[in-house]
Amino acid sequence: MALTAMWQQPGAIAMSTFRAAIRNRTLHGILLGAVALVLSSIALGQLSVENDARVIRDVGTTFVSLTMVTVAIFSGVSLLTAELSHKTIYTIVTKPVSRWMFIVGKFLGLVMTLAVVELLLGGVLLGLVVLRGDPFGVVLVQSLLLSLFEGVVVAAVAVFLSSFSTPVTSGVLTFGIFVLGRLRESLYRYAELSPSAALKGLMSVVGVVIPDLTLGRADLEVAELLPLNWSYVGYVAGYDLLYSTIVILLACVIFSRRDFV
Amino acid sequence: MTDVVLKAEKLAKTYRIGFWRKKVVALRDATWEVRRNEAFGLIGPNGAGKTTTIKILTGLVSPDAGQGWMLGQAIGTVSARQSLGYLPEGPYFYEYLNVRELLDYYGALFGMSKSVRQKRAEELIELVGLSHAVDRPLRKFSKGMLQRAGLAQALIHDPELVILDEPKTGLDPIGRAQVDQIIEKLRADGKSVCFASHILPDVERVCDRVALMIGGRVRGVGPIDELLNARVLSIEVVAAGLGDERQAEAEWMGLGWRRLNAEQVVLTGDGPAQGQEALAWVLKAGGAVRGYEERREHLEDLFLRMATAPQEGEA
Secondary structure, eight states: HHHHOOOOOOHHHHHHHHHHHTTTHHHHHHHHHHHHHHHHHHHEEEEEOOHHHHHHHHHHHHHHHHHHHHHHHHHHHHHHHHHTTGGGGGGTTSSSHHHHHHHHHHHHHHHHHHHHHHHHHHHHHHHHHHHHHEEEEEEEHHHHHHHHHHHHHHHHHHHHHHHSOOOOHHHHHHHHHHHHHHHHHHHHHHHHHHOHHHHHHHHHHHHHOOOOOTTTOOOOHEEEEEEEEOOHHHHHHHHHHHHHHHHHHHHHHHHHOOOOO | OOOEEEEEEEEEEEEEETTTEEEEEEEEEEEEEEETEEEEEEESSSSSSSHHHHHHHHHOOOOOOEEEETTTTEEEGGGGGGTTEEEEESSOOTSSSBBBHHHHHHHHHTTTTTHHHHHHHHHHHHHTTTGGTTTSSSGOOOOHHHHHHHHHHHTTTOOSSSESSSEEEOOOOHHHHHHHHHHHHHHHHOEEEEEEEHHHHHHHOOOSSSEEEEEEEEEEEEEEHHOOOSSEEEEEEESSSSOOOGGHHHHHOOEEEOOOSSEEEEEESHHHHHHHHHHHHHHHOOOOEEEEEEEEHHHHHHHHHHHHHHOTTTT
């Protein structure tokens, strides 16, 4: 009972955040553009001689993934700054609501938004595959799930950075971390081949700090319709959940020390 | 201690602003308390430190020094805010919500059940006079209507202590009178109210005690009557039947002379002694006394007196 009561406030904040997000016209614009891009994979598929179904799967999942990251960065960096700039936070954290409850509630609302975006775009892509009568594989669903997990990690990073910096700085840094996260394996290989000890040292730091976003990439499997092992999907989910939790905890610590002048 | 619902003790805050982190002292050694069931006014000009004090007490800002208690709990803790209602200055809310949804949301933050939230929201919408706009999104509210919505959210959980920062900003005369009525009602219900304002007549009308803040310092705390100087600042005698040939004589006595109309003049003087002299002179000169008034210090006079007085430690 006490546990339920403890989550009532973050739950209320999460629902409020979710309602605000789904009414946001910028998000509507991004989604419309994303749906158009996913559908444009049909046209791109026509360029392929025999593998149009493969191109649609490949391009479609890539567009879904990039849209998730875009929404995660855009919504994540504005999540706290909108509350601060509009001073709506004054009437929230002066209620019996801990700062961590506020951050966790806002983040959960964002995760709900990402899940709805994923459902919508994933639904469009899967609908397209089914309607065209293209071969369908469970790896498509697995790939969409992995995109959602990646979006959650990127959103957590955006929320963390926006807990102490401006939206522009947070946005740029989050995008940079996303790119580094996606290029992590390549950077590691480059560092291993490099004679520079400094670069090797830097990569060991990057390995700890930057999330491994290569884990959730399943481009080859999607293209070839090779199913992933569900235990691997669970492993990636666990990794992303753990990384997001740590980052959000750090955001809670920073946010709890902030003055709202 | 049990009679004290809010206490600030030697609170201090220095902000660091700009690229060079320039120090700006917002508050020094602020000490005052609000007692149960009283209306307490925090007064001072803009930049006096009123809002900083309130932000510290409500947990928005942490103090550099000093401490505070709210309803027996240390300030800044979640439990301290359980029975606090707070209206910030110039409140902003989620624009896509209507006032009913807004109150429902804030009620949920207090852990109130859905049915209690709904009932309470309807009562408060009626109380603050927003019944005509329940379905209107807040982005279409005027400044005064937002202020009313802000007042309603501060009262959603029937708090023991209400802190209002400039509660009458943006309100029309009817709205201002309604705020007075709400404060009176809160007191009648046994609640305590602390509000910051620079509109002194409002404070004088509603508050039992005040803290006067200037330049980040508390310059005086207590009942308004005790803070005000009891001495008579000036007198006014309204006299009839005195011709203008008497003006020079009155001025020779040190009285001011202002003709009100063809029949009446107003004589002004510095204090009660001069008032007695003026009364005697009017009668001696064959005139009639139509009125006599002694003007004592008002909160505004006190405000100006404190604002211009040298501060402790100043040369």
